[in-house]
Amino acid sequence: xxxxxxxxxLGRFGGSICKELSDKGMxxxxxxxxxxxxxxxxxxxxxxxxxxxxxxDALKEIGITxxxxxxxxxxxxxxxxxxxxxxLTDLDIKRITVxxxxxxxxxxxxxxxxxxxxxxxxxxGKRLAHSFISNNxxxxxxxxxxxxxxxxxxxxxxxxxxxxxxxVRAKFGCNIVAIKSGSEIDVSPEADKPxxxxxxxxxxxxxxxxxxxxxxxxxD
Amino acid sequence: xxxxxxxxxLGRFGGSICKELSDKGMxxxxxxxxxxxxxxxxxxxxxxxxxxxxxxDALKEIGITxxxxxxxxxxxxxxxxxxxxxxLTDLDIKRITVxxxxxxxxxxxxxxxxxxxxxxxxxxGKRLAHSFISNNxxxxxxxxxxxxxxxxxxxxxxxxxxxxxxxVRAKFGCNIVAIKSGSEIDVSPEADKPxxxxxxxxxxxxxxxxxxxxxxxxxD
Ligand SMILES: Nc1ncnc2c1ncn2[C@@H]1O[C@H](COP(=O)(O)OP(=O)(O)OP(=O)(O)O)[C@@H](O)[C@H]1O
Ligand SMILES: Nc1ncnc2c1ncn2[C@@H]1O[C@H](COP(=O)(O)OP(=O)(O)OP(=O)(O)O)[C@@H](O)[C@H]1O
Ligand SMILES: [Ca+2]
Ligand SMILES: [Ca+2]
Ligand SMILES: [Ca+2]
Ligand SMILES: [Ca+2]
Numbered sequence: 001x002x003x004x005x006x007x008x009x010l011g012r013f014g015g016s017i018c019k020e021l022s023d024k025g026m027x028x029x030x031x032x033x034x035x036x037x038x039x040x041x042x043x044x045x046x047x048x049x050x051x052x053x054x055x056x057d058a059l060k061e062i063g064i065t066x067x068x069x070x071x072x073x074x075x076x077x078x079x080x081x082x083x084x085x086x087x088l089t090d091l092d093i094k095r096i097t098v099x100x101x102x103x104x105x106x107x108x109x110x111x112x113x114x115x116x117x118x119x120x121x122x123x124x125g126k127r128l129a130h131s132f133i134s135n136n137x138x139x140x141x142x143x144x145x146x147x148x149x150x151x152x153x154x155x156x157x158x159x160x161x162x163x164x165x166x167x168v169r170a171k172f173g174c175n176i177v178a179i180k181s182g183s184e185i186d187v188s189p190e191a192d193k194p195x196x197x198x199x200x201x202x203x204x205x206x207x208x209x210x211x212x213x214x215x216x217x218x219x220d
Numbered sequence: 221x222x223x224x225x226x227x228x229x230l231g232r233f234g235g236s237i238c239k240e241l242s243d244k245g246m247x248x249x250x251x252x253x254x255x256x257x258x259x260x261x262x263x264x265x266x267x268x269x270x271x272x273x274x275x276x277d278a279l280k281e282i283g284i285t286x287x288x289x290x291x292x293x294x295x296x297x298x299x300x301x302x303x304x305x306x307x308l309t310d311l312d313i314k315r316i317t318v319x320x321x322x323x324x325x326x327x328x329x330x331x332x333x334x335x336x337x338x339x340x341x342x343x344x345g346k347r348l349a350h351s352f353i354s355n356n357x358x359x360x361x362x363x364x365x366x367x368x369x370x371x372x373x374x375x376x377x378x379x380x381x382x383x384x385x386x387x388v389r390a391k392f393g394c395n396i397v398a399i400k401s402g403s404e405i406d407v408s409p410e411a412d413k414p415x416x417x418x419x420x421x422x423x424x425x426x427x428x429x430x431x432x433x434x435x436x437x438x439x440d
Contacts, residue, residue, distance in 0.1 A: 017348060097352070121231065151363070180364070
């Protein structure tokens with residue numbers, strides 16, 4: 001069951017969604033009111049069309065109701081984003097994702113009946129900020145308010161030690177689920193293999209447990 | 221060893237970095253040429269100042285060289301972003317992160333000597349696109365070109381089965397590293413506990429192994 005996608009607004013965010021979905025073999029209709037943008041995605045998307053998404057008739061004409069998931073990635077023009085969202089919810093599109101510019105915009109979209117509102121710049125800022133705090137933290141994925149997955153460079157104190165001797169699970173309550181060495185990733189790391197300098201650990205656990213682990217073994 | 225951060229450009233991305241670093245107790249100097257923006261972050265950041273970052277003297281005056289990490293999150297005005305990056309690299313700032321608008325901008329920043337260039341909209345678009353392809357895929361973290369961590373809703377075929385009986389590691393080569401049930405997350409999931417409807421699995425593995433697993437057990 002392959003889904004049909006329409007992406008409205010081919011800025012950096014919408015354009016990236018269009019490209020990634022197309023790369024994965026999905027059929028994407030790329031829509032923008034700017035002809036130059038549409039031309040950029042002509043050879044990437046399955047279909048592309050120049051169209052003002054606030055024009056309900058134009059959307060109906062291209063059969064927007066046949067799409068399983070419509071993504072609205074109109075940015076600065078909040079009014080156009082909201083108007084487009086109203087049209088799409090009125091047409092009972094199955095799944096609508098809309099990019100919000102701020103909390104006010106988010107609130108209105110929710111009120112209209114859009115169920116999936118995203119804040120790409122805000123979420124990515126939050127993610128990156130975590131990795132900035134320590135040079136050792138490379139990646140960060142929030143699983144919930146309390147739990148995360150982090151990618152950290154093995155601390156000096158860990159080099160030459162095995163996972164058994166470090167006993168991270170018992171001592172800190174978090175788990176090392178994978179180890180990256182150069183371009184290799186081991187998702188079933190052996191308990192008796194000593195860690196090397198530059199090894200990158202992927203850790204899952206409660207935030208306070210990960211913090212304890214980092215303070216003890218990662219930060220100098 | 222607490223680092224001092226300066227964030228130049230308080231749009232959605234820069235503003236989010238400023239807020240998250242401040243929330244984590246870091247000292248952040250918030251900079252924007254727009255006074256209204258600076259006022260928004262006055263009570264969030266440790267310090268804030270209205271300043272045109274392309275003005276080298278102004279940057280020196282506020283002691284920009286004392287900061288450990290300077291983040292440039294100027295958007296649309298690519299020229300201002302590049303000029304600011306040149307000033308900061310000339311001043312030998314230890315760590316400089318710059319948001320790029322496109323590949324051309326990225327290339328120039330690299331040529332100037334900026335080592336950390338980020339594309340928040342593009343990266344978040346890519347991440348979200350993955351979660352759009354299947355309603356069951358909730359989160360996606362790329363570990364490398366070949367390996368990922370994904371968060372998926374347990375498929376109908378998995379409900380009532382234990383991890384032992386599913387034997388995901390042997391059959392598909394990927395590992396279930398955590399299970400979310402409601403607001404609970406178990407990062408050491410027991411092998412003999414049956415999965416419930418709505419359980420969310422966090423899986424690590426090679427992309428092709430995760431794909432095989434998803435096709436067999438997640439997608440209907
Ligand atoms: N009414 C509309 N119908 C169709 N496309 C539109 C409409 N209004 C704006 N767009 C398009 O949406 C795209 C994204 O808008 P804009 O560049 O303002 O957003 P942005 O938030 O800066 O995006 P990003 O940060 O993802 O680059 C633009 O290419 C623009 O032409
Ligand atoms: N020369 C400069 N010095 C200081 N701040 C600047 C300068 N030029 C632009 N800025 C500020 O940078 C901020 C971000 O710029 P802009 O809104 O164009 O980026 P954007 O890509 O749309 O951001 P985002 O998508 O993160 O919201 C703005 O608040 C703007 O005032
Ligand atoms: Ca724009
Ligand atoms: Ca943006
Ligand atoms: Ca998330
Ligand atoms: Ca802007």
